[in-house]
Each structure stands twice: as C-alpha cells, then as structure tokens.
Amino acid sequence: MGGFLLRKAGAALIVVFLSSIVVFIGIRALPGDPAVALGAENRDPAVMAAIRHSYGLDKPLPVQYVKWISKALRGDLGLDSRQLPVGHTIVTRLPITLELAFLAVLVGTSIGVLAGVIAAVRRGKLSDHSATATALVGLSVPHFWLGLMMIIVFAVDLHWLPASGYVSFRAHPLGNLEHLLMPALVLGTGLSAVLMRQTRSAMLNSLSADYVRTARAKGLSERMVVGKHALRNSLITVTTVIGLQLGALISGAVITEQIFVIPGFGRLTLDAVNERDYTLLQGVVLVAATGYVVVNLLVDVAYSLLNPRIRVSGASNQ
C-alpha cells in the first residue's frame, strides 16, 4: 500500500504545482493592469510605479511566481480590494461550505448506494424500475431549479423552512440544520442519482461474478451474499466514482449557495468575480484546486483500504 499511496501523493503534488501555475498565469492573463485595480481611483504614474514595485509587479514572472507561491504556502494569499487578508476570509467561509458538502455527500451516498443495491438485487422488478427512473430524473433535473421549486413549496407556501440564510451550528444547532436541509438535499440530488446508477451497475457486475456464485454454492444466506460478498467489491468501484463527482460537487456548491444565500466559499467565488477582486479570485481558485486534489488523495486512501489487492502486495510464490 505504501508504494501505491506514495505514487498517488507524488502525482497529487505535481498536479497541485501545475494547478498553481495555471492559476498564476490565468490571473496575469486578466485584462487590465492589476496596478490600476489596486490603485483604485489614483492614476498618478508615480503612485502606479510605487504600487508595482511594492507588489513586485516590476519583476519577471518566474520571480513573481516563486514569491507568490512561497507566501501562499505560508498561508499568506495577499490582501483583497478591501485590504482584508484573503487567507483569513477563506478560512472563515470554508467551514460553511464544508458542512454543506458533508451533509450533501451524506445524503447523496446513503440514498444513492442504498437505492442502487436494492435496484440491483431486485433487477427487473418494480422497485428496480422506479429507482432507475428516479435516478434518471435526478440526473436530468437541474438541481438549482429544484432548489427554487423547494423554496416555493417549503418556504413560500408552507413556511416550513427558511428560504435563505445561514446560522452557525454552535450558535443555533437546530436552526443550522433547518437552514442547510434544503441546500444539502439540492446538492446531494445529483450525487445520489449518479451513485445510484453506478452502484446498481457495480452490484449487477459483482452479483454475476464467479465469487458470488461460490458464496451461494456455500449455502450462505442471501443477506450475506449481497451484503458481504457483492457489496464489498462494489464499494471499491463506487469510491472512485465519489472522487470523480467532486468537481460537480464544487460547481454545485457555488450555485446552491447562490440560491439559498449561504455565505460560504461558493458565494465568495462569485463575489470575487462580480467585484473583479483578482487577488481574492486567485486565492479562491488556488484553494479550490488544492482542495480537490487533497480530497481525491483521501479517496485514493479509502480505495486502497477497501481493496486488498493494493493494501497487501501480490503473490510471493508464483
């Protein structure tokens, strides 16, 4: 397992490095002179030159990159247009999104995996058809629209849940869950639809595998055959799917937070674009890309723990 994870970690480092270059160059490619943006109203050439110098903008790009990345590694992502430290802003906004994402993944995987297993076991029966149809609907429905519909029904008409906003869990645990229930459902819908389909097909695969026939031939109960022998191998496939859905989850978080007015990382991203705050945008994108790679690495760890062929090295006596 060590070798596998070491390789994965090495690849992740390379990806983070390349991503940081993409972010750095991307921001430099923005139209307009950053010094103009930073100088706000003041267009005096002397002030401009001073700003360029103080931000190191007069140095060659590689030097600027090294300076930027070494600061970023220490958590210093610069100051935004309101002169607030970007790193600090991100650290305050990120937990909100992480909570939302956690709840969404919880909802998405539990519904998706369960429905997928049931559909595969009852293949061709009514429950399979309805689960498959529901998943197809879940895949085709724009989830942000689902959010709008939920707001109309549960907030505007029924007044059961708040339409928007956020309170922290520590300040008001119940209120926190009330505010996050609809967003988590909206964000989890797409994931559960994808996972349902993947789990179903992985389960159908394992259920027709030779080792499941062996398990049946041993006289094991159907619960053991499905719940132990088939499911364990299907989960290995499903884990990798969760990793691949991460990008969709990040995109989904942005629009979900927009609809439900949640002051998380996603809204911060949109604010950065709308306010043309490039330092903030740079920090946000860098953190998003790094986060993506880190979570994927965690998925690889989970994968290797589930898969003994990776955890334990191969035959010693061929």
Next chain:
Amino acid sequence: MSLLDVEGLSVRFDTDDGPVHAVDQLSFTLADGEVLGVVGESGCGKSVSFMSLLRLLPETASVSGTARFDGIDLLAASNARLRAIRGRRIAFVFQEPMTSLNPAFKVGNQIGEVLRRHLSLSRADARRRTIELLDLVRIPSPERRVDEYPHQLSGGMRQRVMIAMALACDPKILIADEPTTALDVTIQAGILDLMRDIRERLGTAIVLITHNLGVVADVADRVLVMYAGRKVEEAPVHDLFARPQHPYTVGLLGAVPRPGSGRLQEIPGRVPSLAELPKACAFAPRCPRADELSHSQVPELREIEPRHFVACFHPGPNAEVAA
C-alpha cells in the same frame, strides 16, 4: 438406492434473442462414494446441468424435471431448504480459481464462513478447522496462508483453497466443474491426485465435469458423455474406453493425447447453437455415419451391453471420425 437420482432434467434460458435450450431431458444417477465423469465440449450443457441442481443459474433459466437427493426433490425444494444443502451436503468446486474466490476477503475468512454457517463453529474453532482443511488439501504452511488474500496465492493454491472450502462440512457429493482446466499440466496432476485421495479417505461421491476424457480415465468409475444438451453415451470407464459406441465419443477419444498415437485428433465442426432443439440427432451435421434417419429422428438411448447406454442409430467403436 442411489444417492442422487436425476430424471428428465431440462434447462432453458430466456435471452433477448429468444430461448436457448441448454439441457434436454437428462437422466442419470450417482451412487454413494462413486466418481462420475461428465464429458463433452464446452457449451454442451454439462456445467449447466449440475448448477441447475442447486439453483445456481441466473434467473433467466427455467429448470424442469426431478432430482431426488436424500428423500427430497432438489428442484422443488424451498430456497431455505436448498441453502441448508448447498455447501453442507453438496459442494461445488468451480472452473476458475482466479475469479471464484472473493478478492476482498482472506481465504481463511472465506472457508471459515462455511463452517460457521453450517456447523455453527465459533470464530476460533472455525479458524482451527480451516487450518486443518488447508493442510488436508496439502497447502504448505497453512497457519500463514489462512491470513492471505486470494491474489497472494498461485492458481493451483487457489484451486486447493476452493477444494478445502468445498470439503469443509464433509459433504456427501462434491461437484468439481473443470477443476483443472485453468491450471497448468503439472499442477493438474496434483489436483486430480487430491481428488482420488479425498474419495478414498472421506468416501465422498464426486462428479468430475471436464471436456477432457484423459482426465476422467484414471479417476472416474463411470462416464457420462453429453452433446448439445443431451446424454449420448454412458458406461463404466473401462467399457467406454475399450468399446466406445457413439461416434462423438470415438471422436473425443481421438482427441486424447496418447503415447504412440501420433497427432492429436480433432472433431471437425463445432457444437451447434441450442436456440432450437433439433428433431434429429444433434451430432448428425458433424457425423460421418449420419444418414437420412439421423437427420430426421432423435435417437433413443438404448442399453447396448450391460450398463452401457448409447443414443445413436449407428453405434460402434470404429474410428472413422478421427480419420
């Protein structure tokens, strides 16, 4: 009275492209402690027949007939009843040791769960017995192997694990489906040797399914030859090898490599698709003896000498097929 008595077994698969008849009206018996060889080319229905007995086929299969084992009809038994028989009284060893073991669990766990399911052994007792079983199938250092995963074992080892798993509850019948096909020749001999040993030491009745007559020659007591879902010949092993009657059996014998017989012979043509059961001898299109009768009627099974049955209009041991 025989241990297993199968009457009129038929298996049909319903596929997207119409029904496929895999087995047609198969009848046979198996005596206590007997080794029965079941021979035929792949696709002739031999594996399907035996899997159907324990209801191990996919749901698209419809099975009819009766199979009496120990006073009950396996084909009519409830699922719960059948589960108590599977692995406990009738055990299976499958063809592919590479894929028949679950890659996600240790071999000890996979053998142990049979013991715990059927004999209600404790975890510790199951482990102790598992090590004994690994030793019985001649796996070296079983104390270490018990904690290994299938991918850490060689193909021959895995097949031994499968056999240990099948023997765990001391079954009355062991059905071995091409147990040596996926293994290389030197390992094959070891596995066959083990089979013989098991029968002698434990008195287990063994069904040995194979496409290779050479394999059954020194292990089986009696041989059943199948073609296109039907039994075409059945005889004690010596009679069959000395006086094969069905041209298909004659052809198969030509395919057994024997010292001095020169090149390995092959039967021309291939097993027909079983979409429709022919109203004729299924082997006729490939048969040099076939005549109008063969192409228009299904030959009945008849006893040509004591305990030697053949379904052919023109039986006889001459070897034109292999010419």
Next chain:
Amino acid sequence: MGFVDASSTLINPRARRRRLLRKRFLRRPLAIVGLVVALTFIVCAIFAPVIAPYSASATDFNALLAHSSRHHLLGTDELGRDVLSRILWGARASIEAGVFSTLLAMAVAVPIGIIAGYYRGWIDAVIARLTDVLLAFPFLVVAVGLAAILGPSLTNATIALGIGAAPALIRVARGEALALREEDYVRAAVANGASDVRILIRHVLPNMLSTLIVQATVAIPAAIIGEAVLSFLGLGVQPPTPSWGVMLADAQSYLSQAPRLAVYPGIAIFLCSLSFNLLGDGLRDILDPRTTR
C-alpha cells in the same frame, strides 16, 4: 468429410448486427421517446423564429405577469414578454451550448485520449497528469475564470463546458485505445507495416465510435444543465437574449408573486436533458459489447 460448419450458415455478420441493433432499439420505447423529444427540441431551436408566437423581446405592457390565456399560452413575465416564445427561443442557447461544447470536448479529448492509450509510456503519464490538472478546475471555476478574462458570453460558457467535459472523454478514449491496441486486427495491421496514423484512423477510431457516441449523448444533457447554471449566474448568455437560465434568474425575484415563471423554464431544461439521457441510456444498452456480441 461430411460435416457442415455451423458458422457458414450465418449471413453477413455486419448486416445481421445492424438488424439486431435496430431490433433492440425498437424494443426500447423510452429510447424512442427520448429520440423524438430531443429532435423536437432541436427543431424548436432551429425554427424558433417561425414557431414562436411572439418575438422573444416583444413586450406587452397590457399584460405584465399575466396568467396563461389564449394570447399567452404560458403567461407573460414581468416585462410582459410571452413566456412560451421565450422558452422556444431559449432552446437555441441550450442546444447550441449542449451540442457545440460536446463537439469541442470530443475534438480535444479523443485525439489526446487515443494517443495516450495507444502509445502508453511517458506520453500517457504526462497526459494523465494534465488531465488531473484539468479535473482540479471544475467547469464552474473555469467558467468563472473565462468570464473574468474574456467577459461573460454564450461562446465562453460553451468553451468552459467543453473544457469541463474533456477529462472524462480523454479517459474513455484512452481506455478504449488501450484495449483496442491488443486486438488481433490492430496487431495484424502493425505487422503489415501500416503507419501509426493509418492504424489509429482506420482501425482504432472506428471501433471506439459506438462508445464515443454514447458518451456524447450523455455529455449533451450535462452541458445543457451547465449552460443554464452559467446563464443563471450571469456567466453565460447575457440578457436580453433569451435563455432558460436567464429566465430562471429573472424569475427568482418573483418566486412568491409568480412562481410559474420559475416553473416553465425549469421543466424545459428538465425535459430537454431527460430526452438526451433517455436516448443515451438506450444507445448504451444496445451498443454494449457485452450484450451485443
């Protein structure tokens, strides 16, 4: 020797396969429904100027936020624009983004994936890392970046969606090429001294086509939803050009007064992407090599 080879009784295998596929397709009513609905949306997109009862921007100040009536089948929005007409016109942006982003992704991903899978070695490793980098930027982040650099527009949204769809397609094409290079006919072509380009175009590409078609059919609905998301956020189609996402964004301010404004465009997006998904599922089922033979 008097024997008949069973295989010689079969007719031309290619014609047989085509007939089998058609039979299988016709046996899947949902796939047919998907095809019909998807074609309907495409026709609406192309002929919107002819079909739509009003122009997309014609305002009717006598009917602001009107309920559905004979004049306005689905009612009007806050500026008195006919909702049905705007939905018909809006199909253009969705279909455009769906189809062109998928074509773009294919054009980029397929050659890269084939090269990675066919040549393997260091070039495969490099492409794998670059694909990972691409994956680290979800389409919304790419769209945000493009909107910031080039300004928001349908074209830039389409490019962002295409880039977002590319990594998955690269992996699919790579996997197929990896499997196909071991096939006998590819090996035979290599042994016969065919050039790499010829092998890739004549032997590898055609044989992964059915998989690619299925992938494209599922990429289109994702892009259609993606376009709606981007336009909703103001990163795609810009008002007053009609788009389903823009309509939903406008409707957000009237959720309590006129919830129907948020309902209809969403249903349009849903039906459009559902139709492509149904078609894709059907195609996957019938083209799946494991069931086709």
